[in-house]
Amino acid sequence: MTTQAQRARPLGPRLLAKINLPGVTFLIVLFAVWEAADRAGLIDLMFLPRPSEILSAGATLIAQNAFLPTVGHTVSVTLTGWAIASCSGLMIGFALGMSRRVWVYSMSTIELFRALPSVVLLPIAVLVFGFSVQMELVLVIVSAQWPVMVSAVDGVRLVPQGLRDTATTLRLGRLETARKIILPAALPKVLVGLRLSLALSLILTVAAEMLGNPAGMGNALVEAQEALQADQMFFYFLSIGLLGVLLNAAFVFLARLIAPGHHLRFAEAGS
């Protein structure tokens, strides 16, 4: 009965109850103390703006219509790169996980390339592709596929033998086995990999924009820094952080829709 009563409660109070009050209070107090300390002259760092200055700089940027196109660029590059990287990572990962021969003859190469910290490819990408969107995308795709690929390999290899036997008994073909048996069983691990590579995609997009392609939030951040516009710079900085939080939250939301049974383990794996 109680559960029914809980379900009958309107959405508003339920959302309110979910809000982390102490946490929100802490953030507000943090910014208030920062503002007050700066006004009282307690903080004397030359390039640390007050929260109010950051907000007004942000309002100006939005009013000048300079902010949203920048965000759009970064988000589209991040998501496009991530989507392509996920597809290629999944396909290669499944091939490696399902075929013993493919694994034996290429896994070490994969491990070698994966050990290479992906940012070191940034200078090479700038050299080869110049200051372009292609450079950003290539960097994101090449680097963000590793987490997906590795988690797919692990997920596939950890599928219980019983399920594989079921596929054999049902005489499923390779593709059908992959689609109906392996993919659902490997999904929780794959989702963790997808989440990692989404975060990585954003990091690399921002890095690529800072050093290479003159567009997007990374570039805006560096331009504000070079112009010593600390308030604008902090506004972009906080926006990038917020973007990271939002992308992650959106992913977790979708992942729970796709794999509802696994959400607990999934949440633990990330947090």
Added chain:
Amino acid sequence: MTTTAFRPATRANRAVGPDGPQIGSRPPLRGLLPFVALLVLWQLFGTDDSTFFPRPSTWLPAVVEFAESGELATALAGTAVTFTVGLLLATAIGVVLGVVVGSVRFVDRMLNPFLEFVRAMPSSAQVPIFVLILGFTESMKLTVVVLTAMFPVLLSTRSGMREMNPVLLDVARTLHLSRYDRIRKIVVPSLFSSILTGVRIATPVVLIVTLIVEILTQVPGLGGSLSLAQQYYQTSLAYGLIVITTVVALGVNIAIGLIDERLFRHRRR
């Protein structure tokens, strides 16, 4: 599974947790075939003076020249110092915060949104902020590295605190241990393996973030040299430095694997 028999099966079963490090069976060296084929084809069909893809054989002379000028040693030292100090600081701060957050639930709830926000902040975006505040200095490099790399340690320590057997704390109370003794004799030993797990996850992060900062700001270090090589179109040197970085990264990975194996096997037997 024939080629992986040198590792006991029990370890392979244990190795892959929901978010644990992937210590599956080691792939055989035959798997390097595609990589070797790539290098051979590159060497056969590439040219020495290509701006983008100089032949592999030109990489070594470029690196040797760079090393003879003494710059390679400076670069390696720069990266090594940041890596070591960064890892130590990230571990220390992560453990302290993890213990605090893990022992007081209210503090955990209070700091959670703040920490989540800092954690979601791409490390590349932090660079300009700290460049403006701290300048192109070693402390700037360290701040970004520590802010990013302390989270694996923090989270792992926190879950270690939560999973700690409450009976152990009762024992401390019964024995009237002082707060210091309780932490030294009960808390730290029982947290040891959680902390170690966090450090293991943090170690590659420290290396990667160190390189990110160096590449973006061109401060002395492997990443800085790489970024400069790109700017001066010294492509052979850039490829050579990438090879060196990969070797360093592989070395770090192997070291973690060995330390981990020794400590955990010892604890598990």
